[in-house]
Amino acid sequence: xxxxxxITEVATPDDTIEFSDKSITESNFTYGLNEWDEYAIEEAIxxxxxxxxxxxxxxxxxPPRAEKTIRMALAKGVTKAIRVWDPKLESLPFIDPRxxxxxLAKVVSTISPDIIFTGVQSSNDCWGSTGVALAAxxxxxWATLVTDLELSGDVAHVxxxxxxGVDEIAEVTLPAVFTIQTGINEPRYASLRGIKxxxxxxxxxxxxxxxxxDPDEFQSNINLIEFSLPTSNSAIQxxxxxxxxxxxxxxxxxxDLGFGGS
Amino acid sequence: MSPILIIAEHRQGVINPDTFGLLTAGIELSTAxxxxxHVAVIGKNPEKLAKDINIAGIHKIHTFSTSLPYNHDIYVQxxxxxxxxxxxxxxxxxxxxxxxxxxxxxxxxxxMPLLPDAIAINYTDQVEILHEMYSSKLQAKIASPLPxxxxxxxxxxxxxxxxxxxxxxxxxxxxxxxxxxxxxxDYEETPVGDVxxxxxxxxxxxGRGIGDEANLELIFSTAEAxxxxxxxxxxxxxxxxxxxxxxxxxxxxxVSPSIYLAIGISGAVQHIAGIKNSKVIISINKxxxxxxFDASDYGVVGDLFEIxxxxxxxFR
Numbered sequence: 001x002x003x004x005x006x007i008t009e010v011a012t013p014d015d016t017i018e019f020s021d022k023s024i025t026e027s028n029f030t031y032g033l034n035e036w037d038e039y040a041i042e043e044a045i046x047x048x049x050x051x052x053x054x055x056x057x058x059x060x061x062x063p064p065r066a067e068k069t070i071r072m073a074l075a076k077g078v079t080k081a082i083r084v085w086d087p088k089l090e091s092l093p094f095i096d097p098r099x100x101x102x103x104l105a106k107v108v109s110t111i112s113p114d115i116i117f118t119g120v121q122s123s124n125d126c127w128g129s130t131g132v133a134l135a136a137x138x139x140x141x142w143a144t145l146v147t148d149l150e151l152s153g154d155v156a157h158v159x160x161x162x163x164x165g166v167d168e169i170a171e172v173t174l175p176a177v178f179t180i181q182t183g184i185n186e187p188r189y190a191s192l193r194g195i196k197x198x199x200x201x202x203x204x205x206x207x208x209x210x211x212x213x214d215p216d217e218f219q220s221n222i223n224l225i226e227f228s229l230p231t232s233n234s235a236i237q238x239x240x241x242x243x244x245x246x247x248x249x250x251x252x253x254x255x256d257l258g259f260g261g262s
Numbered sequence: 263m264s265p266i267l268i269i270a271e272h273r274q275g276v277i278n279p280d281t282f283g284l285l286t287a288g289i290e291l292s293t294a295x296x297x298x299x300h301v302a303v304i305g306k307n308p309e310k311l312a313k314d315i316n317i318a319g320i321h322k323i324h325t326f327s328t329s330l331p332y333n334h335d336i337y338v339q340x341x342x343x344x345x346x347x348x349x350x351x352x353x354x355x356x357x358x359x360x361x362x363x364x365x366x367x368x369x370x371x372x373x374m375p376l377l378p379d380a381i382a383i384n385y386t387d388q389v390e391i392l393h394e395m396y397s398s399k400l401q402a403k404i405a406s407p408l409p410x411x412x413x414x415x416x417x418x419x420x421x422x423x424x425x426x427x428x429x430x431x432x433x434x435x436x437x438x439x440x441x442x443x444x445x446x447x448d449y450e451e452t453p454v455g456d457v458x459x460x461x462x463x464x465x466x467x468x469g470r471g472i473g474d475e476a477n478l479e480l481i482f483s484t485a486e487a488x489x490x491x492x493x494x495x496x497x498x499x500x501x502x503x504x505x506x507x508x509x510x511x512x513x514x515x516x517v518s519p520s521i522y523l524a525i526g527i528s529g530a531v532q533h534i535a536g537i538k539n540s541k542v543i544i545s546i547n548k549x550x551x552x553x554x555f556d557a558s559d560y561g562v563v564g565d566l567f568e569i570x571x572x573x574x575x576x577f578r
Contacts, residue, residue, distance in 0.1 A: 129366040136367035165452035183500030247572030
């Protein structure tokens, strides 16, 4: 069983975002693994641990900066990592989901996985679309928003999380792409031994010319007009003062609406 | 200009109410393009569903009848065939568990640009959408040539239900059943536990900011003192600290209390979708840029571990 897990490095949510109309200033970011991908990696490793002759290969589209994050995936038990980057990507403000899928599809064709895992979305791009675009690009089946997965032979029994507390129970035949929802498992921490081993594991880097005789095929059909800040909520009233004073103001609202006694 | 094609969303015989906001978005775009708005309804008894969404501004509703529940393989085939037939200027769907399950594949197969999770749509000489990034802290106005596939965020556009007189036309296409590889077996609802947060009028809701499972005790004692029910955001349920029936949000429970008190909840899009119908939202968060404040009536920027004990005292 060969499992490919497509993972992304993201800026952490607490980071302050500095940007101009057309670009984001990345120098002040703290980077880490995309939260959804933590669960995708864990799912891949769990399956490889319970299936003979398995390996887990990770793929990330990112500049060299991301290697520290990728080593963390290797430390958790990923067998080998691939990092794709190209000078052409440097000038893009983001990589749209179809372009991501086209790039990843080339990697898929060289390693022929039985299963591809990826997170439902990344917290930076918020496309929520790459996994399905990739499945269509490589002609695999797919299941999205997966919160439970059991394999029997080449059939995957999945639970998909829909809206309003409703789950869908479905079956899909491998090879397939699964987009993994948070909560599906308990992502492990890398052990000290794992971190040491990760330094010896293979981290292959590929550019567009390694992936295709025609590197110009990797074009984005989406362009950025501008970045902007969300409109701030002018209707909100902030409670100032000491924590005690703030608590009193909250309590007043609650009591005025008839709750909590006097 | 050829029509805008809107794909209606429904499950188990009922139109998803968010479809009406999607219709508004599609009709607005068709007006901007000076063209017609068409809708596709794919599923069981589509004529009945078509009547439910036959509102003013829609010119034609295409129906495709299948006894199978929602299935992305069928949607991709049917919408592709319809695309070949009417050559729409763009295709619009909701950015939901359904829309995100087939639209990216459709974009690949039809080789069209994909514009995901639009919170605004505009047309100049190309189609532009506003898309939130970086946990809703940044907006990107992005654009592509027509035709594009746009997935639209639920609950953003107003709903209009004035009845209309669009013609309803069954689609005369056949699908290849051999290529239906995805099989839906069943649907299951989250079992309701000891509390029903959807009926509670005062919710004290806890998020990742609580840091540790042991700190939930502070939440429960404060809730008890003020007579509130405890609910939570997704990470608390993912961590197994509270059961799924306590989870507020798009995939959990949508709530409509008189007061929603959000403690250490940053306010992911999916969470905000579940609290919109609250009458008053009060939020406590240490991050002044947390998106939860954009949905709140009252806010406290501060340390919940200093404010909550003081709040508990207020109700003792």
